[in-house]
Amino acid sequence: EAGVTQFPSHSVIEKGQTVTLRCDPISGHDNLYWYRRVMGKEIKFLLHFVKESKQDESGMPNNRFLAERTGGTYSTLKVQPAELEDSGVYFCASSRQGDSPLHFGNGTRLTVT
Amino acid sequence: ILNVEQSPQSLHVQEGDSTNFTCSFPSSNFYALHWYRWETAKSPEALFVMTLNGDEKKKGRISATLNTKEGYSYLYIKGSQPEDSATYLCAFLWGNWALIFGKGTTLSVSS
Numbered sequence: 510e511a512g513v514t515q516f517p518s519h520s521v522i523e524k525g526q527t528v529t530l531r532c533d534p535i536s537g538h539d540n541l542y543w544y545r546r547v548m549g550k551e552i553k554f555l556l557h558f559v560k561e562s563k564q565d566e567s568g569m570p571n572n573r574f575l576a577e578r579t580g581g582t583y584s585t586l587k588v589q590p591a592e593l594e595d596s597g598v599y600f601c602a603s604s605r606q607g608d609s610p611l612h613f614g615n616g617t618r619l620t621v622t
Numbered sequence: 623i624l625n626v627e628q629s630p631q632s633l634h635v636q637e638g639d640s641t642n643f644t645c646s647f648p649s650s651n652f653y654a655l656h657w658y659r660w661e662t663a664k665s666p667e668a669l670f671v672m673t674l675n676g677d678e679k680k681k682g683r684i685s686a687t688l689n690t691k692e693g694y695s696y697l698y699i700k701g702s703q704p705e706d707s708a709t710y711l712c713a714f715l716w717g718n719w720a721l722i723f724g725k726g727t728t729l730s731v732s733s
Contacts, residue, residue: 542721551725552666552711565720600665608654608715610668 511535513614515601521620527589530617534583534603541584542604542611543576547597555599558584559607591621624648626714628724635702636732642698643727645712649693654715657686657697660726661708669697669710702731 514533522528534541543555555574556566560581569576573592578584588595598618602611627646635641647655654673658666670679675690683700699706709726716722 544723552723554720554722557720567720602666608671608673610656610671611658611666611713611721613665613667615665 515614515617519618525590530586532584532601538603540604542602544600545597596621624722626724628727632728634730639702640700645695647693647714651716652690655695656713658711659708704731704733707731
């Protein structure tokens with residue numbers, strides 16, 4: 510089966526611009542997670558979808574971040590307007606059930622200058 | 623605030639040494655404990671998912687134990703090899719199905 514794919518792999522934008530990250534989970538995986546790793550630190554939870562519904566978005570840092578999951582398939586994470594501290598690697602992961610292991614994408618490295 | 627603690631933060635061993643790391647998590651509202659292996663420039667890969675108190679899992683030279691009553695899990699690597707060098711993450715699955723990660727233990731194995 511195809512793995513979790515993320516696009517783009519890298520993005521360099523200026524402060525104040527908008528960036529949209531995309532994640533395509535493994536087909537049939539209802540659970541989709543977004544995580545962020547900043548400055549080589551730990552992986553921080555952002556939010557969790559079950560199908561198209563946001564199960565938990567307690568990790569979203571502020572209202573500049575907006576995540577959607579259209580029809581319970583792919584998901585997008587939009588940052589608008591981007592700030593310097595948003596730089597990091599954004600990982601998407603999916604799982605079939607809530608207690609199944611996560612399958613991670615390769616991440617999107619976002620650099621805000 | 624849920625806290626998942628891993629120790630040590632980093633570890634340097636010689637090839638052939640056996641080693642172990644600790645993951646501490648809240649003992650209430652427990653659903654599962656995951657272990658992942660994360661190599662540099664790659665994405666995390668699942669090692670184990672553990673759900674029952676007393677669980678023991680094994681994959682090759684790597685094994686893990688789980689104590690849900692006291693809130694800890696140990697990951698063991700027997701006869702470390704250079705290819706075992708990676709960051710080992712544990713993650714706690716709690717009631718809202720959010721998987722919360724610890725900061726990881728970075729293992730470096732010298733030949």
